[in-house]
């Protein structure tokens with residue numbers, strides 16, 4: 001007899017992998033962020049007003065005009081030679097073009113690494129809280145997440161060592177070393193060395209995802225990553241040029257890059273060649289350093305505005321460390337505020353943010369919130385904080 005269950009339950013056709021993403025109450029709520037007039041501190045988007053539009057548009061014309069059909073042809077999976085060369089500069093001096101694979105944003109890099117490293121059930125270390133996009137990828141690949149608490153000095157490597165001593169044998173450890181999303185934390189040099197040593201001893205790969213490294217405000221430029229045989233690094237042009245280009249880069253040990261290239265071939269054949277050429281020209285352009293300095297200046301000023309507005313509206317009812325870079329401020333509401341409920345009130349009053357629970361793995365972060373400070377205007381940042389304070393009080 002033919003089965004007709006699918007008519008009643010078509011979603012039963014979906015793979016376990018696609019179901020593991022699940023539906024999220026927070027995602028559904030945040031759809032309201034698109035409502036006209038809503039002030040959003042929720043998005044992880046860079047500020048579109050600061051995209052170098054005229055420069056990128058001039059480059060696009062030159063790229064297509066000069067390279068003609070070649071710029072629009074299929075190209076090698078590991079990336080166009082000019083782009084691999086230009087993107088190698090994002091890793092610091094030690095990396096050469098042939099040690100770089102161009103990815104469709106760093107998000108694809110995370111997914112390709114999960115495909116190549118993780119079998120269902122493999123343990124992977126993440127910090128708690130962690131970047132949502134990575135949690136989604138790892139969960140969809142069936143990784144068993146081993147959450148290690150983090151603080152303002154990043155992943156607590158002593159806690160990780162204790163778990164390793166107890167028998168944990170992870171395949172990989174995911175790390176956002178600078179201006180973490182959502183916490184804004186920078187891993188201390190001491191903990192980073194400790195992590196490298198643990199990776200050498202226990203043989204796990206460090207997936208270093210560093211898209212915010214150039215957005216530093218009142219701290220020095222982060223140093224290049226020390227060479228380590230089990231570290232694979234991801235970089236992105238999304239936060240410094242424009243995310244719509246979808247150009248990122250990966251560098252790491254040859255055995256892993258080879259496997260990633262094979263996986264990438266079946267995923268998208270290659271990252272858009274036109275985008276790669278535009279990003280390469282932009283990274284080499286005379287205006288590029290001044291552009292990134294301007295971004296730092298504008299985002300740093302917005303960070304200060306948010307800090308002042310929070311202090312003004314909440315005084316001692318909120319706790320946060322001022323982020324030294326990146327796009328997010330991670331706040332803890334005192335007096336037992338539940339930020340899932342706060343979001344419902346805040347949405348009604350015209351502002352939104354992402355509650356801490358969205359980034360939690362094992363910890364209870366229901367009193368935390370991630371506030372993005374880069375897209376809202378000065379007036380909106382101030383209005384959003386007084387709305388949040390009113391919503392928290394209601």
Ligand SMILES: Cc1ncc(COP(=O)(O)O)c(C=O)c1O
Nearest residue numbers: 044105106107131181236238248
């Ligand atoms: C930590 C982290 N990694 C990766 C990404 C994805 O960036 P991309 O646009 O390069 O794919 C983001 C985007 O917000 C991020 O915060």
